[in-house]
Amino acid sequence: MLELYHWEPNVHFLKPLIALAEKQVEFVSRWFDPLQFEQFGAGFPHSTESDLNLEGVGPVLVHDRDIISSSFFMLEYISEALPGPALLPEDSQIRYQARAWSQVLGASLGPVLSTLGCACHLAPLLRKRDSLQLQAEMARIEPRERRALWQAVVDGSHSESDLENLRRRLSPSVKRVEDALKRSAWLAGAAYSIADIDAFAMLDPLSELAPEVVNERATPRVNEFLHRMRDRAAVREALGRSRSGSPHTAFVPGAEGSRWG
Amino acid sequence: MLKLYHWEPNANSGKPMLALAEKGVEYESHYLDLLQFDQHKPDYLRVNPDGTIPAMVHDGRVLTESTPIMEYIDETFDGPALRPTDPVERWRMRWWMRFFDSYFAPSLSMIGWSVFIGPAARQRDPKELESAIARIPLEARRVAWRKAIFNEFSPEELAESKRRVWFATDVLERHLLEHEWIAGQTYSLGDINGFNLGYALPLSQPEHCNDLRTPRIMSWLRRIYARPAAKQTWAMGRTQMVSRVKFLETAPSGREH
Numbered sequence: 001m002l003e004l005y006h007w008e009p010n011v012h013f014l015k016p017l018i019a020l021a022e023k024q025v026e027f028v029s030r031w032f033d034p035l036q037f038e039q040f041g042a043g044f045p046h047s048t049e050s051d052l053n054l055e056g057v058g059p060v061l062v063h064d065r066d067i068i069s070s071s072f073f074m075l076e077y078i079s080e081a082l083p084g085p086a087l088l089p090e091d092s093q094i095r096y097q098a099r100a101w102s103q104v105l106g107a108s109l110g111p112v113l114s115t116l117g118c119a120c121h122l123a124p125l126l127r128k129r130d131s132l133q134l135q136a137e138m139a140r141i142e143p144r145e146r147r148a149l150w151q152a153v154v155d156g157s158h159s160e161s162d163l164e165n166l167r168r169r170l171s172p173s174v175k176r177v178e179d180a181l182k183r184s185a186w187l188a189g190a191a192y193s194i195a196d197i198d199a200f201a202m203l204d205p206l207s208e209l210a211p212e213v214v215n216e217r218a219t220p221r222v223n224e225f226l227h228r229m230r231d232r233a234a235v236r237e238a239l240g241r242s243r244s245g246s247p248h249t250a251f252v253p254g255a256e257g258s259r260w261g
Numbered sequence: 262m263l264k265l266y267h268w269e270p271n272a273n274s275g276k277p278m279l280a281l282a283e284k285g286v287e288y289e290s291h292y293l294d295l296l297q298f299d300q301h302k303p304d305y306l307r308v309n310p311d312g313t314i315p316a317m318v319h320d321g322r323v324l325t326e327s328t329p330i331m332e333y334i335d336e337t338f339d340g341p342a343l344r345p346t347d348p349v350e351r352w353r354m355r356w357w358m359r360f361f362d363s364y365f366a367p368s369l370s371m372i373g374w375s376v377f378i379g380p381a382a383r384q385r386d387p388k389e390l391e392s393a394i395a396r397i398p399l400e401a402r403r404v405a406w407r408k409a410i411f412n413e414f415s416p417e418e419l420a421e422s423k424r425r426v427w428f429a430t431d432v433l434e435r436h437l438l439e440h441e442w443i444a445g446q447t448y449s450l451g452d453i454n455g456f457n458l459g460y461a462l463p464l465s466q467p468e469h470c471n472d473l474r475t476p477r478i479m480s481w482l483r484r485i486y487a488r489p490a491a492k493q494t495w496a497m498g499r500t501q502m503v504s505r506v507k508f509l510e511t512a513p514s515g516r517e518h
Contacts, residue, residue: 049357
């Protein structure tokens with residue numbers, strides 16, 4: 001039995017939906033709404049690892065009795081444990097590249113993407129909610145630094161110039177991807193792999209959240225890569241699971257930014 | 262030809278060093294003195310333009326991310342397997358390596374830099390330090406080095422780091438109650454990663470990590486240090502900092518430190 005607990009197909013939630021569609025593996029879709037805090041509801045799977053997932057609320061894959069969390073490692077698990085087309089590069093040097101891309105983009109894009117997305121899309125939604133009820137629900141979020149990220153969204157502590165600074169910080173990583181795509185059509189080696197799924201899930205929302213960073217003129221290869229990814233049947237199938245029709249607006253607080261400055 | 266550019270057997274540098282030792286792979290060791298900013302000098306920037314350590318050069322290709330380097334080592338070289346074959350255990354190994362790298366290590370190293378690297382670096386001429394910082398290629402690393410060298414960590418930041426270290430130590434102790442090794446039943450890269458992070462915890466956080474309070478962590482650290490590869494790797498250390506590993510040669514104590 002394979003069950004995927006997920007929300008709208010965006011960022012981390014999008015990755016396993018694409019990989020499972022690529023594999024053509026049957027699974028039970030367990031939709032949950034993190035804005036209604038349904039991850040605290042009865043029957044939701046919990047483990048030390050899924051509760052402490054550093055990406056914040058994310059997809060949870062339940063394979064028989066095993067609970068798999070953390071989106072890139074979930075992609076590696078899907079690649080290694082499930083039948084279907086290979087999604088891991090064959091060569092170990094290229095596999096290194098795929099893992100290194102995930103590490104670098106996760107650290108550099110992940111926290112900025114989450115902060116931008118939450119400031120633009122989640123904050124207005126939370127501010128419409130009953131404040132006392134929202135605070136009571138947020139009190140259940142552990143550990144406390146994750147609760148603080150939600151509180152920061154509610155407080156709207158990011159000014160427009162903060163957000164501009166965040167967008168500026170995206171540029172070096174996006175440029176790295178642009179340069180890599182000059183050398184090869186796919187991010188890790190000559191073939192499509194989980195590195196592309198991972199990068200696409202983080203880069204695609206930036207077309208709207210940071211259009212001055214990701215656009216046809218500044219990043220033509222990234223732009224073409226995003227179009228090519230969107231044209232894949234598996235990506236269309238994954239995005240087609242959206243209930244809102246606008247998955248790019250679905251954000252919850254995710255990875256924390258570096259505490260080193 | 263395999264070359265490894267590294268500092269002490271500690272944190273990120275120690276990860277590929279211990280993995281290579283476990284596999285029995287010989288390599289050309291290039292020691293870079295972090296406190297002399299060797300990693301930001303032109304010779305090394307030609308190897309790794311980001312100026313981060315470690316870097317491994319194999320078959321003409323340069324690898325710079327320490328945790329993925331360990332997986333590469335296990336996949337590429339002969340020797341005992343350092344990753345479980347079971348996909349769930351392999352996933353658990355990776356999850357915990359990310360927890361060590363992204364949650365535990367930044368807090369522990371903030372404390373370590375404030376007590377070790379910062380004071381040691383401040384012995385040098387301030388002008389020389391400024392120009393050394395200016396040579397650091399990555400902006401995020403320039404910010405981090407400046408904070409460490411000039412002791413710009415606030416008391417609140419250090420207190421938060423200590424809270425997180427204690428929290429993560431408790432999470433790890435509970436994990437080791439249920440699992441003999443990080444991934445589950447077998448010694449793996451997860452243990453190599455965790456040992457590099459935590460070998461000195463009993464000395465740096467003695468009130469929280471000791472035989473009475475965290476017996477599983479203590480037993481796990483001692484079991485890893487008892488391995489010939491760990492002894493061989495830590496013998497390559499040149500500073501007092503890594504000699505703290507010797508504490509793990511002491512017998513378990515029945516009394517709290």
